[in-house]
Amino acid sequence: MGAGAKPGEILGRVIExxxxxxxxxxxxxxxxxxxxxxxxxxxxxxxxMYGVNAGFLTNYGADLFAPPYMxxxxxxxxxxxxxxxxxxxxxxxxxxxxxxxxxxxxxxxxSITRGRFDPFDLLAYTVGLLAIYVVDVRWLRPRRIxxxxxxxxxxxxxx
Numbered sequence: 419m420g421a422g423a424k425p426g427e428i429l430g431r432v433i434e435x436x437x438x439x440x441x442x443x444x445x446x447x448x449x450x451x452x453x454x455x456x457x458x459x460x461x462x463x464x465x466x467m468y469g470v471n472a473g474f475l476t477n478y479g480a481d482l483f484a485p486p487y488m489x490x491x492x493x494x495x496x497x498x499x500x501x502x503x504x505x506x507x508x509x510x511x512x513x514x515x516x517x518x519x520x521x522x523x524x525x526x527x528x529s530i531t532r533g534r535f536d537p538f539d540l541l542a543y544t545v546g547l548l549a550i551y552v553v554d555v556r557w558l559r560p561r562r563i564x565x566x567x568x569x570x571x572x573x574x575x576x577x
Contacts, residue, residue, distance in 0.1 A: 455487045459480070482543075485508050485509070485547045486547060489547055490550065518531040519531050
């Protein structure tokens with residue numbers, strides 16, 4: 419859109435669906451969201467470090483909140499992946515990590531995944547990622563403005 423574009427031309431153009439969740443947010447909201455995720459991670463990590471058994475929060479809290487944060491980083495970070503690509507990448511990585519725990523890889527370079535396989539971790543990964551994906555696709559996407567047959571712009575959500 420050049421400097422000489424008229425307002426009607428700008429409204430009539432179709433905005434390509436590459437505006438990202440992270441970059442579409444204001445700086446203030448990005449900072450608040452980062453503080454929220456860091457506070458959740460520090461809180462859950464602190465509970466686990468001190469041996470506090472807080473049930474669901476200490477068992478599945480990190481599995482529920484870390485993948486959505488990674489999704490946001492893939493969407494708005496240097497990679498700037500599309501929503502479905504970011505979802506598949508993060509979910510695939512989480513499932514791979516969990517399956518590597520299933521087959522104990524001690525003595526290999528992949529022994530960092532030592533832990534306990536829990537199928538509910540897979541469920542927590544999926545629920546957290548699907549929640550942020552729905553928020554991203556349904557509510558946080560900008561709307562494209564298309565003119566109708568009389569040239570009047572109308573809002574249509576991205577699909």
